[in-house]
Amino acid sequence: MILETLRGDGGDILIYSENRFNLENNFRMVRRNIGINNPMRLHYNEVCTFINDTQPKTVVAYRLLTNLDNFDINYVKYGQQVLVSGAKEVIYFDPIYCVKRDGR
Numbered sequence: 001m002i003l004e005t006l007r008g009d010g011g012d013i014l015i016y017s018e019n020r021f022n023l024e025n026n027f028r029m030v031r032r033n034i035g036i037n038n039p040m041r042l043h044y045n046e047v048c049t050f051i052n053d054t055q056p057k058t059v060v061a062y063r064l065l066t067n068l069d070n071f072d073i074n075y076v077k078y079g080q081q082v083l084v085s086g087a088k089e090v091i092y093f094d095p096i097y098c099v100k101r102d103g104r
Contacts, residue, residue, distance in 0.1 A: 001027075001093035002060040003050055015047060021096045047093060048080055061091040062098060 003015040014030045027047050028039035051059065064079060073081060078097035079090040092098045 004058045006056045017094050019094050051080055064090040
């Protein structure tokens with residue numbers, strides 16, 4: 001996953017994942033005014049906060065597509081719900097979050 005803010009005021013951020021199933025140690029944030037040599041560690045929940053705020057951003061993530069008629073996205077464990085063209089969709093920050101099951 002990559003998330004980039006688009007303010008253009010020098011305080012923009014870049015968040016990226018390292019493709020590990022670790023909610024505490026998978027995501028890094030780089031502040032453009034500080035530089036790329038000092039990435040900050042982010043928890044999965046902090047990334048969700050950045051996804052859901054109203055600030056303009058570019059996000060590259062994995063989208064869940066299914067042909068199941070009765071699929072309820074409210075029961076998705078590691079996906080994040082977003083509103084796309086008025087419809088709820090589920091995105092995943094990394095493929096491992098799509099396939100990860102408890103205890104495996």
